[in-house]
Amino acid sequence: MSPGVLLLGLLLYLGLLFLVALWGESRPSFTQSPWIYALSLAVYATAWTFLGSAGRAATEGATFLPVYLGATLVLLLWPWLHGRLLALARTHRLTSWADFLHLRYGPGPLAPLAAGFLVVGLLPYLALQLKAIAQAFLFLSWEKAPLADVALLTALLLALFAILFGTRRLDPSERHPGLVLAVAFESVVKLLALLLVGALVLLSLGNPFPRAQAEPHLHPLLLPPEGLSGHLAWVSLVALSGLAFLLLPRQFHVAVVEGQDPRHLPQAAWAFPLYLLLINLPILPLALWGRLLLPGENPDLFVLALPLLAGSPPVAFLAFLGAVSAATAMVVVEGLALSILLSNHLLSPLLLRYRALGSLLLWRRLAILLVMLLAYLYFRLAGEAHALVGMGLISFVAVAQLAPAALLGLYWKGATGTGALAGFLAGVGLWAYTLFLPTLARSGFLSPLFLEGPHPLLHPEGLLGLKGLDPITHGFLVSLGVNLALTLGVSLFTRKDAPLGGRTGEVAALASLLERVLGKETAEAFLKEAEGLPGTEAAQRAEAFLSSALGPATARLLLLSVTEEAPGAHRPLLEEAARESKEVRAYAQALERAQAELAEAYERLKALDRAKDELLWAVSHELKTPLTAVRALAEILAAHPDLSEEERGRFTALLAKEAARLSRLVEEVLRYARLQTGPAPRKEPTDLKALAEEALSLTEPLARERGIRLERALTPLFTHTDRDRVLQVLLNLLTNAIRHARSRVRLELMPKGQEALFRVLDDGPGVPEEARERIFEPFQSLSGGMGLGLYLARRLAEGLGGRVYLEAGEGGAFAFTVPLEVEDADPSGG
C-alpha cells in the first residue's frame, strides 16, 4: 500500500473524527445517553487490545483474557463502586484520583506525588500506542523508515488532536461532549473493524482449530497456564486489570468527569462487558492463523497481516483505522487526563508563586505535548525491545499503586494520610525496582546490574528468593502487597489527619475572584449556584470551581485572599476529640441513668411500703371495732345463760349485724386489692343510659329502706368503655349519696364536650369544707362506712380515662365523667 495513500486515508479519518467531535459539541444532549457512556468506557480497549491481544494470544495463549475479565468483574459492582465517587465528584468537582486523595487526606505530598508518578508510570502505556500506530503504518506501507520517526510524527499529531479537543477552556471539570462522542465513535469503529477482520479471515482461510490441534507446538496456546505459578499469574492479572480499570486516569475522566449521570451506570454494568466479550471473540482465531501461516511475522501485526494474506487490502486498511481509533482515543483522553494532573498538582502552585497563573491554559497544552514527547522518549529508550502487552502491564502495575490509598480512603474511615503516603511510597519504590528499571536495563539504557540486584535475595524479579513467577506477577504482588500492608499498618498506629477548616466569604467577592482567575462565564455559573447560600457553602462552591481548574492546593491559597475562617471551623477537631471520648461519656451517662432509675425505684418502694403500713393500720383499726363488739356480745351470751329470750334475740341480732359489717369490710378490702393488681379495662360498646338505669334499680332497695326517693334525668348516650367498672363507680356514688341524703337522690346523665357527665346529687348536709381534700382518700368516711367507696370510684374512673370530683354548692354533688369514644373506622376504607 502506498505511504501517500495510507497517510491520506489516515488524515481523512482524523478529519472525520474532528467532524464527529464538532457535531457532538453542537448537540450535547445527544451524548447524554447510557449507550454513549458505555461506549466511552471502551477507551479501555486500546491498541493493546486491537493489535497486542492477538500478539499475546499467539505467544502466551489464554493470558490475553484476564485483562478483560478483571474489568468485567469491576463493572458488576459499578453502580455502587462508582456511584459514591460520582457523588463526591459532583460536589467537589473532582478531576482525578489525585484530587480525591487531596480531598480525603488533606494537603500534603501524597496528591502531587501521585500525580507525578501517574505521569511517569503511564509513559510505557502511551509509548505502546505510539509504537502500535508506527508499526502498523510502516507495515502496511512496506516502508523501512526508522520506526522512531513515524512514532515522533504520530506523537505530535495526537498531541495536536488532544489540545484541539480537550483544552479549549480552562475548566477541566467541564464536560466535553464532542470528545466523548468521538471516543464512542472510535469504540464502534474498532469493534466493527476487528469483527470484520475476524470474519474475513474465518471465511477465506477457514477454521484454524483443527490445524492448530494437529500441531503439537501450538498446544500450549490452547491450554491453561500450567502449575501454581501459572494460576497465580492468571488470578493476579484478573485483579491487576480490575484495579487498573478503576484507577486509570482516562477511565476516571470518561467515567466521572465526562459522565456524571448515575442513571447510566446500570446499563454500563452489562453493556461494557458485552463489548469486551465481542471484541475478544476474533482474537484466538487470528492468533492461530498467524502462527500457522506467518511464522516469521511480528505477532503484534497479525491483525493487519492476515487480511493482506487473505487478499483484501481494504480490510487491512480498515484494520489499520481500527488500530488508529484504539490508539488515538486512548492517547487523547489519557494525554488530557495526565496534563490536568500535571497542571493541577504540579504546575499551578508554581505558576501561582511566580504570578503567572493566567498562562495556565497554555501550560496545560504544553503539558500534553510534554507527556507525548516523554512517551516518545520512553519508546525510544525501551519500547522497541518489548511487546505491546508487556509495556501496558508495567503501566497497569504502576496505576494499581493508587489502590490502597484510594479505595481504603473511599471506604475505610481509619485510613490516615501518613499510612497512605507510606504505603504509596513503598509501592512506587518496589514498582520501579522490580519492573521499571529492569525494563530500561533490558533495553540497554541502564546497567545490567538493575537486572541482577546487589544480592541474590534482592533480585529485582525474584525478591527474597521468590522463583517461578513472571516479572509482572512478581512485581504486582510484591509492590501492592507491601503497599497495602503499610497503608493498613501505619494507619492503625497514626492519628487521623485533622480535616481542613471551613472558610466563609461574601458571594460577590468570591464571584469577583472567579471572574479574575477563570473568566466571566465561570463567575456567572458560580453566581447561579451560590444564590441564597450562606457564606460557608458559597466559599465551598467557589473552592470547588477553582480546584477543578487549578488544583486543590492552589484553590485553597487563592481562596484565602477573599475569605476568612468560618465560625466553628475547628468543629471537626472538636468532633474528633468528642468522638474519642464518646465511649467514656456514654458509659458515664449510662451510669447516671442507672443511678437515677435506682433512686426512683427506691423512692417508689418506700412509698409503697408506707402505703402498705398505713393500709394495714387502717384495716386493723376498722376490723378492731366490729371484732370487739362481736367478742363482747359473745362473752355476754356465754356468761349469762339466764338471759331472757328477748335479750338473747337482741344480742344475737347485734352479733349478726357486726359480723355483716366485718364481711363488708373484708369485701371492700378485697375490691381494693383487685383494683391494685386487676387486669386492664375491657372496653366494649356501652349504652350509658341503660347502665344508669341498672345502677338505680340496684340501689333502689337501699333507698327504699332509708326512705330516699330516687330521681333521674338521663340523656341517651353511647360510648366505648368498660361496662362493669362504670357500673361499679355509679353504685359507689349512689350508695354514698343514699347514705347522706335526707329525702332524695338525683342521677343525671348528659353530654359535655367530648365526655359523658354523670351527676349524683343528694339533699344531705354536704361535705364540710375541711373534709373536701381527703374525701377521696382510703378509709376516710363521714358516715361511719368503710371509707373505701369514693376512693375506689375515683381510681376506677381514672382507669377509664375519666374523673370523679366533688362539685361546689349546697348538699352533696358528685360528678363522674367518661370519655365519649366511638369505634375505630374500618381500616380497609370505604
Add this chain to the structure above:
Amino acid sequence: MKEKAFALFLLALFLFTLPLSLLFRGVEGPWGLPPLYLYLFGAWALVVLLAFLLFRRP
C-alpha cells in the same frame, strides 16, 4: 439489588479464577473447539446475561 450484584460478582470471580489447569487438559472439545476457550467465553457470556437480567430497567 445490591446483594444480588455482589452475589453475581462472587459467581463471576469464582468462574473466572478457577484452577483452570486442573479442569482443562485437552485441546479438542465439543465442535472441535478448545474446551478452555469454550468454558471461558461461555462463563463470560453467562455473566453478561445475568448482569443484563439484573440491571435492565423494569
